[in-house]
Amino acid sequence: MDREKRLANESIPKLLMSFSIPAIIGMLVNALYNIVDRIYIGKMEGVGQYAITGVGLNFPIMTVIMAFAMLSGIGAAATISIRLGQKKKDEAEHILGNAFVLSILFSIIITIVGLLSVDKLLLIFGASENTFGYAKDYIVIILIGTIFNVTAFSMNHAIRASGNPKRAASTMLIGAVLNTILDPIFIFTFNMGVKGAALATIISQAVSAAWVISYFLTGKSNLKLKVSNFRLDARIVKTIFAIGMSPFAMQLAASVVSITANKSLLTYGGDLAVGAMTVINSISTLFLMPIFGINQGFQPIVGYNYGAKAYDRVIATLKYAIFAATSIVVVGFIFVQIFAPQAIMLFxxxxxxxxxxxxxxxxxxxxxxxxxxxxxxxxxxxxIGKAKISMFLSLLRQVLLLIPLYVLLPRIFGTLTSIWFAGPLADATASVLTSFFLFRELKHLKDAHESSTENSKLVEESL
Known part of the structure; x- marks a missing residue:
């Protein structure tokens, strides 16, 4: 069945599974980029606990890189899905070309600025005498390979938006498997330590980027990467930014959150507390990445049907996605509560x-x-293109809640434990407020669907 016909007519559970499962697998495999690095780095004899802390201190820089990849990638993907739903293929290809150019420009800027300021940044982030060397050795190589990271991530979202989730998943699979193979070779066999981990990562990302670009240059894609679409169009760039600004802002906020958290962790728990948070983030990634995979499978279905005004399919997709996501995190919660020590010891x-x-x-x-x-x-x-609400909800947990909690809780209670409580307090508050916006939106959507259905009946009766 044609991909657009599938998006319009196939049963929602089947469609969501077929789009999400490859994305979930891909996201889980992609998570291995950082997790495998940290596991091997943590096993470095005698210094693993400081090396993993050093790598963790780079999280703010790495989230900034990801922020720009999301700005061009997710912003373009959502718009591409909507344009395909509106049968505007030429516009979708123009958006693809602009997103590609933006990813290149972003990469160049990040690499230059990052390399010029890396020493100052690491000191601001809280690098100590024990961790500075490991942090710098790792991030310098990652910054040099920024163009591979941003391009692969950004264009892979466009692949998924064009209706080919399996190809998008294979991109991440190829890179992550290669990284897993190269890590022990560079870290231990070649005795390169954290430099080896970073080198393995950028080589893997380079292969992924080549794989993604080749897809849009061959006859396999329903969208083509054309030089004629590389000239930036202010209208398209504005649209990409409007939709991509929410995940972009969320990632930038995550960077600020990480800096704030590390400062408090260093004050009340020392280097090892930062290392512990690095491990906690790695473990939580295993449960959150499937949710992001569902998001990626969910996005083109919702975008297409919203553009086509098939609001009943939009609501059904949302309900199934929430149920699937909740099932995954409940399993993660049970695992964390029972096997916490064993999970930490993996690193x-x-x-x-x-x-x-x-x-x-x-x-x-x-x-x-x-x-x-x-x-x-x-x-x-x-x-559905409501960027302002999405941005607010994205920033709610990170900027409006987590950052103040990281600062205030330890000052009030004066303990490391109080810092850990910032997470659940922010999650609970953000979810309550999100419920308010979602239920209000669903009411409008249901009203629009009922109105559309009633109008259709009246037309049929008149005929």
Missing amino acids: NDNTELVAIGSKGIRIYLFMLPIIGFQIISTNYFQS
């Missing part, structure tokens, strides 16, 4: 790090069962 078996991390992860992810709902609902507003 490093330092007794103090394991003790800090086990307590931290149980508290920090206590509201994990409701996170799926909040993530899917936020993405829903992005998928």
Whole structure:
């Protein structure tokens, strides 16, 4: 069946599964980029606990890189899906070309600015005498390979938006498997340490980028990457920015959150507390990446049907996506509460790090069962082009809640434990407010669907 016909007519559960499962697999495999790096780095004899902390200190820079990839990639993908739903293929290809050029420009700027300011940034982030060297060795190589990272991620979203989730998943699979193979070779066999981990990562991302670009240059894609579409169009750029601004802002906020958290963690728990948070974030990624995979499968279905005014299919897709996401995070919650020490020890078996991390992860992810709902609902507003609401909900947890909590809670209670409680408090509050916006939007959507159905009946009766 033609992809557009599938989006318009196939049963929602079947369609969501076929689009989401490849994305979930791809996102899980893609998560191995950072997780595998950290596992191998954490096993470096005698220094693993400091090396993994050093790599964790780079999280703000890496989230900035991802922010720009999302700005061009997700902003373009949502718009491409809507244009395809409106049968405007030429406009979709023009958006694709502009998104590609933006990803190149963003990469060049990030690399230059990052390399010129890396020392100052790491000191601001809280690098100590024990961790500075590891942090710098890793991030310098990552910055050099920014163009591969941003291009692969950005264009892969366009592949999914064009209706080929399997190809999009294979992009991430190829890169992550290659990274997993290269990591131990460069880190241990060639004795390159954290430099080897970073080199393995950018080589893998380069292969992924080549794979993505080749797709749009061959006859396999229903959208083509054409030089004639490379000239930036202010109207298209504005549209990409409007929709992509929400995930972009969320990633920038995550960078600020990470800096704020690291400052508090260093003050009340030292280097190992930062290392523990690095491990906690890695573990939580395993449960959150499937949610992002559902988001990616969910987005073209919602975008297409919203553009086609098939509001009943939009509502059904949202309900199934929330149910699937919630099921995943409930399983993650049970795992974290029961097997916290064993999970931390996968990365490093330092007794103090394991003790800090086990307590931290149980508290920090206590509201994990409701996170799926909040993530899917936020993405829903992005998928239908309501960028302002999506941006507000994206920033709600990060900027408006987490940052103040990271600062205020330890000052009030003066303990490391109080820092861990910032996570569940922010999650609970953000989910309540998200519910308000979502239920209001669903009421409008149901009214529009009922009105459309009534009008159709009247037309049929008149005939």
